[in-house]
Amino acid sequence: MYAVNPIECTHLKEDYNSCINKSIFDKDLKIQRCHACNDESENWICMTCGVVSCSRHVNGHAGEHYENTKHPISASFSDHSFWCYTCDTYVHNTPLLDICKILEDIKSSNKKDMVMPKNNQKEEEEDQVVPSLSTTTSTISNQTTVNNTTTTTTTTSSLSSPSLSTTKTTTTTTTTTATTSSTVVIDNNKEEEKEEEESESESEESSSEGEESLTLIQRMKEMIFGVGRGPKIVDTSQQQETEEDEPCVLKKPTIEEIAKYINSGKCKNIIVMTGAGISVAAGIPDFRSPKTGLYEKLDKYELPYREAIFDIEYFKKNPKPFYVLSKELFPGSFDPTTVHYFIKLLSDKGLLLRNFTQNIDTLERIAGIPGEKLVEAHGSFATSHCALCKKEYSTDYVKEKIFNDELPSCTETSGCKGIVKPDIVFFGESLPSRFNDCARQDFTKCDLLLVIGTSLKVHPFASLINFAKGVPRVLINFEEVGTNPYGGFKFNHPSNKMDVKCIGDCQTLILDLIKLLGWENEFNQVIKK
Helix, strand or coil: CCCCCEEECHHHHHHHHCCCCCCHCCCCCCCCCCCCCCCCEEEEECCCCCEEEECCCCCHHHHHHHHHHCCEEEEEEECCEECCCCCCEEEECCCHHHHHHHHHHHHHHHHHHHCCCCCHHHCCCCCCCCCCCCCCEEEEEEECCCCCEEEEEEECCCCCCCCCCCCCCCCCCECCCCCCCCEEEEEEECHHHHHEEEEEHHHHHHHHHHHHHHHHHHHHHHCCCCCCCCCCCCCCCCCCCCCHHCCCCCCCCHHHHHHHHHHCCCCCEEEEEEEEHHHHHCCCCCCCCCCCCCCCHCCCHHHHHHHHHEEEEHHHHHCCCCHHHHHCCCCCCCCCHHHHHHHHHHCCHHHHHHEEEECCCHHHHHCCCCCHHHEEECCCEEEEEEEECCEEEEHHHHHHHHHCCHHHHEECCCCCCEEEEEEEEEEEEEEHHHHHHHHHHCCCCCCCCCCCCCCCCCCCCCHHHHCCCHHHEHHHHHHHHCCCCCCCCCCCCCCCCEEEEEEEHHHHHHHHHHHHHHHHHHHHHHHHH
């Protein structure tokens, strides 16, 4: 995964139809693991042929697939981002919105499957509509046998709406192990009550065994693809938003309700996502604010484009602009802000699961947030390594060189002429493996997401909000961001019950939240420490 902004891909513009084959979604996605190594942790699907492969952070089979096939575009099952191997970067073009919608529909379909009552979670080959007052015999493909014996069961189900109301009918099914087919005989005129009583216990036993197997499959599908395997229930006349099925812990989407939820004792695993906006009050400029943002002050460096100062390829050619800028950003001259100390208080109270931060200023560390609670997604100045031989150097060495207007060069490896670079993730570099590991583990436990002081424009960090499903999400920011149809905030959607926005100065808004929580005294103690 790369910390880059998606670009407009020229290959998609010029030859979209040869790069993107929507027919790969015509069939069920039955492959759960990488086609080469069987890994299930982080997979991508080739948009040309539908082959599923693991990322470069696992065994790199997605890259090998590209080398063998030259199919350029792959889509992530995790966050629905797109990667062009020819451009070697994240890409996005308007037509890809259709693919995102397909992937999101698959997830939505899975959520609707999960609300089906247990006694109706049957294999997909069973008939959903049974004609009454008639006798019908048909042969269908058999996928399940119970104890390798012949059984006779009667099931009753007729699903007509998301409310899952049922209409009783009688179905007698005979399954034999000698063949791979089942004979279904429907007869509603003969001894209905007697057959129901005789088959009730057997039907429950069969349903229980099938239920356990199906649930395991569903969980694996949801973890890896977000795809369910249960029967699909669709009623276009009564379709509702997926969020309607999710339990709601807020009476209404307000910050007051968030404060009540935190104090209720039900909220125990808070994830906080933070960006440069939380450090502006410390005197460190953010990147993208008009007129005051860091990118607005880079003209003196004569860069080919403003992001080049953090581009690894440009750094290799001309590292001097980065080190001149580093004098203004280097840790030691700034103090943590109200937001930093609020996160520290969450940690002290045992409520902080993780703080994912884009910031490289190390103010989280200075505020006392434990290292195990931190994920510095874009690295930091805390450690440094030679860009060539990877020899580690102390922060003091790099700081001394930078403030003496010298390039910190590698001096401890014989013959190496590399430049010592702080472990900041540049555009074009991989994010730390800890980012992927914690993101994969933490968001399944998260019960509240706080997003503070970030533009949510740099991926994959920005995509993290998509993983907080079915839990309250709060944006505390100078402007509204992160509203997209692919798992983003739904502030203005009629069905919104979980997403709360607080627009304004994040320091002031956090102080307001502290007051609502009644934590003023504890917060002051944290600052004194």
